[in-house]
Amino acid sequence: MPFDFEQKFKMVDASGRQTPDVHTWKDHSMDLWAPLIIRKEEIDAEVDRLASLPRPNNGVRRTQFVHPQCEEGLKSFAPGIGLSLDVLLPGERTQRVRSNSSIVNFPIKGAGSMIVGDKRFEFGQYDVLTTPSMAVHEYINDTKEIQVRLRYDNAPLLERLKIHWLDENPPEHTTDVHDAMAEYEAKGKELPQSPYGTFQLTEDGAWMMPYEKLINPEPISITPHQWPWKKVKTELDKLADLGASYKGRRLYLLWDPATGRTNGTNPNFFSAITIRPQGIVDRPHRHASAAINYYFGGEGHSVVQGQRLDWKAGDLMFSAPGWAIHNHATDVGPVYEMTIQDMPFCINTDALLWQEDLKGPISLLGSHAGFETNRTKVA
Numbered sequence: 001m002p003f004d005f006e007q008k009f010k011m012v013d014a015s016g017r018q019t020p021d022v023h024t025w026k027d028h029s030m031d032l033w034a035p036l037i038i039r040k041e042e043i044d045a046e047v048d049r050l051a052s053l054p055r056p057n058n059g060v061r062r063t064q065f066v067h068p069q070c071e072e073g074l075k076s077f078a079p080g081i082g083l084s085l086d087v088l089l090p091g092e093r094t095q096r097v098r099s100n101s102s103i104v105n106f107p108i109k110g111a112g113s114m115i116v117g118d119k120r121f122e123f124g125q126y127d128v129l130t131t132p133s134m135a136v137h138e139y140i141n142d143t144k145e146i147q148v149r150l151r152y153d154n155a156p157l158l159e160r161l162k163i164h165w166l167d168e169n170p171p172e173h174t175t176d177v178h179d180a181m182a183e184y185e186a187k188g189k190e191l192p193q194s195p196y197g198t199f200q201l202t203e204d205g206a207w208m209m210p211y212e213k214l215i216n217p218e219p220i221s222i223t224p225h226q227w228p229w230k231k232v233k234t235e236l237d238k239l240a241d242l243g244a245s246y247k248g249r250r251l252y253l254l255w256d257p258a259t260g261r262t263n264g265t266n267p268n269f270f271s272a273i274t275i276r277p278q279g280i281v282d283r284p285h286r287h288a289s290a291a292i293n294y295y296f297g298g299e300g301h302s303v304v305q306g307q308r309l310d311w312k313a314g315d316l317m318f319s320a321p322g323w324a325i326h327n328h329a330t331d332v333g334p335v336y337e338m339t340i341q342d343m344p345f346c347i348n349t350d351a352l353l354w355q356e357d358l359k360g361p362i363s364l365l366g367s368h369a370g371f372e373t374n375r376t377k378v379a
Contacts, residue, residue: 032321033069033079035304040314043085047109047148050087058168059094061087062151067318076156078290078318080342081269086149088112088141096138099166101155102222102266103131106294106338110147113140116224126229126296128254128273128338130266132222136170150294150316152340154268220258222267227254233336236275240334248373249282250275251339261366264344271340276300278333284325287365288353289343291320293328298335302328325358 050061063085064075077083082101088094088110105114111124116137123129131137141147158164196210232252239250251274254265265271276282276298284303299312302319304326311317319339320326346352347366355362356371363370 032305032324033067033318035302035307035309035321035324035326036067036318037309037311038065038316040312043314043316046085047087047146050085051089051146055089055092058097059088059092061089065316070156074156074159078292078342079322080154080157080160080345081290081292081340082153082155083292083316083340084151086139086151088139088147090141090144090146093140094138095168096136096170096172097166097168098134098136098170099155099164100133101153101158101164102133102268103137104152104265104269104271104340105129105131106150106152106271108148108150108294108296110141110145111143112147113142114138114224115140119224121224121226123226124229126232126338128227128229128232128265128271130225130256132224132266135224136172137224152269152292154342154345157268157342157345222256222258225256225265227271227273232273236273236336240275240277242375243378244280246373246375246378247283248375250277250280259344262344262347266344267348268342268345269340270343271338274335274337274339276328276330276333276335276337278330280333281329282327283356284327284358285354285356286323286325286358287320287341287343287355288322288351289320289341289346290318290322291339291341293317293319294338296336296338298330299332300328300330300335302326323353 046063050063053061065077065083065085066075067077070076075082105123106128107123107125109125111122114121114123114129114131114137116131116135121129139147139149155164194210194212194216196212198207198209198213200206201208232254236250236252239252242248242250251272253263254271254273255263256265259265259267263270278298294316295311295313297313299310301308301310302317303309304319304321305324309317319328320341343352350364350367352365353362354365354371
């Protein structure tokens with residue numbers, strides 16, 4: 001479609017103070033997307049509906065969960081997070097695909113295989129798997145039971161930026177950065193370097209970089225990973241012994257070291273697996289990153305901006321709109337939950353405001369000093 005160069009731009013006077021201070025959040029809390037819960041019964045019914053359909057042309061049986069406050073034409077469950085329910089019947093497989101969005105899969109029922117490039121991952125219920133951007137991938141149900149996955153991606157963010165790219169007819173395999181480096185090392189070579197270097201311009205640390213370096217940054221290897229639930233649970237259950245006086249959350253971040261200081265499971269999201277013993281009530285806190293929880297054990301409730309929401313195993317909850325005050329409590333334990341947050345993206349953009357104690361300071365995590373717990377004292 002050709003561009004319309006005759007469109008007129010707008011000039012909006014933004015002089016003076018335009019937004020309330022962050023400390024008076026109640027003044028503009030209507031900007032938040034509302035927390036909401038998709039009940040287990042609704043998910044089960046949708047699984048049955050998808051399973052009853054004829055096989056789609058690409059093998060993908062998928063329902064996209066869309067928040068009611070999402071803009072028309074977009075499909076997101078949180079402003080920067082896409083979430084779908086994917087179903088594969090026994091013996092089915094999807095066609096290969098790749099895109100510049102990155103993906104986290106969480107199988108909630110059944111098992112199967114995921115092929116990423118030339119690597120095959122056999123997964124079971126509650127494993128967590130990542131698919132890097134531009135990786136050719138497909139899913140297989142090579143079992144006798146139905147396969148159901150929750151699939152998270154950052155496509156809505158890319159679509160808002162008008163840069164989401166999807167290839168439904170990709171090559172069979174792609175070479176990732178790790179393989180390219182290994183090939184160079186095997187041949188006794190080094191990766192090509194620009195002969196034009198960067199140099200420091202000022203004493204306070206401002207530098208100059210030539211175009212040749214700009215278009216050839218040093219690559220890092222973003223590879224697919226799998227965190228098997230059985231192994232994760234063994235480590236997670238040890239946190240149940242922390243007493244009621246522990247001031248922190250009993251969880252493990254499923255971390256990919258390639259994400260470094262941004263604390264990611266992939267460059268956009270972290271996946272954290274939490275155990276909540278019975279009677280535990282987290283203290284209220286808030287953060288700029290959005291959070292989506294899937295509960296697969298126990299029962300409890302959350303309070304978000306003063307509103308109580310009760311949940312049980314099998315429910316899916318948009319639990320923390322960005323900067324909303326919230327906390328969670330276990331009514332029937334233990335509770336197990338998988339949380340997705342866009343924390344790494346927020347740290348990369350230097351925008352991750354975080355407040356562990358509502359009476360304490362607000363920190364810009366990743367740039368400012370963070371917070372501590374009392375684990376050393378209670379362990």
